[in-house]
Amino acid sequence: MKGYTYKLNSPKSMEREERNIATYTRDELSEMTTLQLRSICHKEKLVEGLSGSLDREALMRTVLKYRNAEQSLLITSFKHGGHERVEAHLKRYLNTPIRDNGSLKVPARLTLYSGLQVDSRDKYRIEVPSTFTESNVLIVNDHQELCGIAYLIRDAAESGVYYLGVSKEIPFYQTGNKNYSFLFFRKQDSEYIYKSYQQDKPLPPVNLHYCRIPIADLDIRELEETEVVLAIDFGTSNTTAGAFLDSSYISTPSAHDQLNGRIGLGRINYVSFPNMTRKTEEWIEVLPTVVSVADCSDASKIRYHFGYEALKSMKKSGYTGHATVFHGIKRWVNNYKQTEELMDPQGNALSVVRSDILRAYITHVVEMAEHQFKCRFKHLHISSPVKLRTQFSDMFATILPEYDIETEHGLDEGMAVLYNTIADQIEKRSFMDGESYNALVIDCGGGTTDLSSCRFRIEDGHLSYKLDIHTAYENGDTNYGGNNITYRIMQFMKIVFADYYSSRRRVTDIDHLIDIPGTDLYRHVDEYGVSSVYEGFEAAYREAEKLIPTRFKTYENRTREEYLRVRSNFYFLWEIADNMKKEFFRKTGIVRNRFDSDSGNRQENDLKITAVDRWCLSLTDHDVMKDVYDFPNVVFNIKEINQLIKADIYDIVRKFLEDYYQEGKLQDYSIIKLTGQSCTIDVFREALKEFVAGRSIEFRQKTEHPGQVPDLKLACLRGAIRYLNDRKAGIIEASITNDAPIVPYSVVAFTHSRQEKLLISMQERLSHVQGSVSRPFSAVEVEFYLKGGDGEVRHKYVYTSDASSYTPIRYEDIKEAYGTKIPQDDTDSIINGEVKLFVFAEANAWGFHVLPITRRDEQLYRGTKQFFAFENDLSELDFFDGWK
Template structure:
């Protein structure tokens, strides 16, 4: 069996490199006392964990033996700084160093004002021991300053660097085009840093430098392209890409094409830098996470996105005051709400959710523009079919400077299905004119949706004619990949709690879920999914006494206690997410263990996840105790499959049971699985209970060619293939969206407490129609949303302002609301009565309430108000501190 291992701090020859961690004062200042003691323990600074030192003394101790100077790089813009550096050049640049210091720099560069430069651009620099990370100046023959760049270490290889610059970096054209790069010693680079940021005059100096000519340098403006940037905005992760033909810009970068950083006449995916590991990696997805870096100026808040936000959380031991937002997609129905945010320094600001979403999406767009070297003006942002109207409205609202695709906009399920249709056309495996019926199950990070579709493909005279009829059938806004991560977290917490209290055998999965694997499906059918996890949940509640994770309950305790518990949750969550990926994104991984890199051994079929710092706080005799000991515990794939089997079967059963019982399931020739979570074999096993396996489209590759599962990119790929085919004229598509099925009911009580159903469960959205009567001067009416099991999900209150009602004729009501408010219903309204009409329209996932009253034989109509079925896309928040 092939061994899979994940290591940190390894050299090129596979042997462990020397561990030589260094810490800056700013890094240490963000850490808790517990973390500082943990560093002393790992670095064998005995004084730090034997003696009881306070925070300041611990920081001083670590800096004394493991201190590192912060990099003094010119990055953020400072007014007047560019001119001060240029002045310093003219005064003090008179000490060239002999030779070229073994420096090899790029002979050709293309720079774009307002566009950052990073490792992805490939401007590599190699040198001997003469250089460290420093500031590099771009000058012309007269030493006029044209730009300020940064020299950044590239991996662990000695003397390997790359050139970088922030988006704010100034790039200036000059009449003289003989450019050179000036490289400086560390002390001279620091002097330039002070010159740039400090307005006070610095003492004179001599600037020693190496001058390396640049044979060819162009400073270009970005061209605006007609290509469409597609974004799959997900609850957990976001992906983006564009189909770039040979004419997407007039003056493209040939170096990017030759190095295959840009692929012409093909789909190009945007990759993002993952700096959460020791070695920077580029991956085609970005976690949908945003963190507040600096809000000292509320009018110009600085954010961190995706991996950078997660890295900051981890480096601070999850103890920072900085606000971190997960699952931005959930806000679609309430995106104008204001949020109070703070940064690590405790500064507070109030910002709209729409601004947070906009900032995140602009970061995705800027990354795409940087990699593809063009400006995008048109966006295709996919959305769930049931919420397409709300998402389109939100995106157009928060990104007014962009054109959001309308007529060619595909919902997530439709995009996934078109990917299959495009495959059929490309491989010529379709029957001309034959009708196909498909079900698409999309299990993402936070939600799961079921869509149905019927389509035909005809090979026409000048193009393929595609006729598609699609509808949303069912969904669960509270089940997705995060639910699976949380189940694994629960299991890990139970196992670790048992280990640390010495009862290793008590956390056996067969004791926690004492139902044979072959009987779980039948057990869920008969007794419900909650009964499967009854003992498991009880054990998890007991584990809370040993390893507390519900940090919300510690808000009134000391900061140290609160941070310990918060650290426990996020530390376990990160490990659970890592283990889930290892088990389900690679075939052949049967077991998993957590160890330090120093202890990694080799065993067949065993995946070792190296954790550079193990820090859990265990409760012992009512006091917190730091745990540095790695638990001698191995998790295996059979345990995890047994753990999640009932949850996955329940969601599949919820979606397909009605189709199965009605006999309509056999009409569907394709069952399409998509979303990262659908890689799990238990999904296919559960589906086989309802449909034969040969009907299921489920791609599980023997080994991933990239780090992003193919199923995650299916939605993005389908949207891009549709846009490019439509643009090329190879297809003519007729897409009809049928009203979705509503898995909720809405009720209200009459004056004598009789409950009246206004929206019937499992009714099509366009069939929703009901009303409830009240006295005309009523102040408010309560409406109750219930799920298919009759459980109350939400209470809505419509506030009735009778004074704002306007007198109307029925013809005016009919013109505005059509058949949603029938004349026979308004004719029956008596004087002193108001009817609150409930209906849906315009494909909005929710219902409208409109009051119509009669006073002195005159009809009056009040303000229409929309109520979303889900205030947040998912009501289950795993990061609320109550889990």
């Protein structure tokens, strides 16, 4: 199976000069535990730090002694009075010019925007001689007036090359004299400038050495507001954003960004985010939906890390830091007003509302878009699941009041994906004019999987294409997505590592853990259920927990060191499992892959090496935890992973399509559209072929930029952008009807004699849902139970009755407000002293309402109506809760 393996092994011996020597700052080390500091000493072979007698501070001094990363003092945050102090020092001490021999090269034109940062992505390239390094750069005019403060960012890939950086907090000033110049300084002079900006106390006199380079053209602008809609695909695991930019989206688009390819006019532009989890920074069109707390010492200025920066901060602390981390914040939609406890790396604690965290994340995405596209957005389109469209719209309208959230013409996730296909048909004219098409959309995202149906017709009208679209939610699983695949791989890794590190040192065989032949696997799932496939696998995983513990929740009553070790185990294994999943399923033709301490030199052309900075697992040995640093010499291959996840994926496909297949409805669908990153897996398509002919499935794994974001991940975002733009341009006139979704749950209550009463039937359209249960008026609490497809109780809801809230009402008023949801026969049968709790749903709300009506002295009274969501947190399965 050459070309289909993934290997973790120890690094080969390399000469010291060929190694990339890691360096550390005191701030980085101060956030690490004693365990992590010892791990660094072991990895870097710092003998002084391997002595067990050294405390945490001594370990930090040892690392800094041999691996100290020199820090540059750069002005990146606003300080009151700093601008004036620097300008005064320039006029007094700027005495000694440094002659430039032509080796210092600066951009010809510089365009700066008030309140917008400049970083390496803007590509203002500067070449400097060895005299200069990362330092502060001042912009002045001929009268020595200070116009702005910038700094140099080192290019890690090319020696002597830097990029201009500007903090969004530092203001720039336009002056009467427009002859602007850069002032470059030596390191010691730059540090003096830094101190003069930061300190309001007098500094000793100094002779500043500088190099003045004229700026050919400096343009300082205000950000212009655009009417373009920024589309955001807010996902459970990852988020993407983009917009269609034409030549008039602002009055003067940035020529610099157009020349550098950062924006393209007349096409869709995707927002790029910096991936800082790797050794070299790269920009990618997807942002992990992860938030960590950076600083909450001041309640009015809470600072967060988002996406890759949050993952990097977790990794830097060895997954054992104090900082609170939130995964899958999309799940909060039904409880976004709930309070969360925050803690930053320094131990500061604070309580905030979830909506504040959601707002901070979305605002960060918008700010990244504004930085890239050099405009101010006020219109947003945020995609949501079809069944929760109303809840998401209400939530975002509440937490983002300054933005115009597109609701009237917004698309849900499934509809956005489908419109991407419709737009392709229109462009290629590959449709029959006026003919109806039926489509199914399967969206397997990071945390959930949804099935939507759509019936659409395209007519080539006199002025535009007329679209008539009917869409509905058909089924879903809130507990299956890409994270489930990562977890399966993590389980397998843990089993393999436990066998490797144990005295047996045996090679784990997937056929031993899942002993059902691949050809019989689907039939076995049909007959015995998916859980039977993984019985032996789960038993082996529980056994592996004894050697490599990851269930850190169960260690909360143990010592702090034990708890942090186990927590570190989980997050470390999760990270490398997720990396391996991405490498195996990134492309159709997968190459071999392995983990190592460095990407280094390799001789095999088909070998992909994923670098792991610090390999460290904590093993339990006779109730004592010890560290292992050696890479396990084991090989994972694609056939094993496919066998591992095959039953899970088939089970989710079977759940969605089996009824359609048995009833012969699948042949009515001319399009079956797959979307979501998880659908790029070949096993997914193989499972679908059990029910659908392969030619009917729209399944594309291509990427617009090879090695970056899969096309399927961007399908939802692209479809939403194309719809908004086509509608704006008058290319289409669309009539979209959202039919009531099908409920994949049942709701029951119990009578006083403990007889179960069905109130909502499974697989019923939400608009048809209604039922009731009676209690005496004196009853204070009434319980309702939500059951899944397996008949097991998922949730218990409690309706609390308040006798003082009842108000008189006539049936005519009830009928006017609720129509047929509360039949007159049901209210006429209510006797004095009885309260009947009516259960009903509405097509635009994913859940059910409970409305109590009672009769007293022959008069009807209405109580308080209460809404209960089907899924409190959208997904009940949390992989980061410490129980995995």
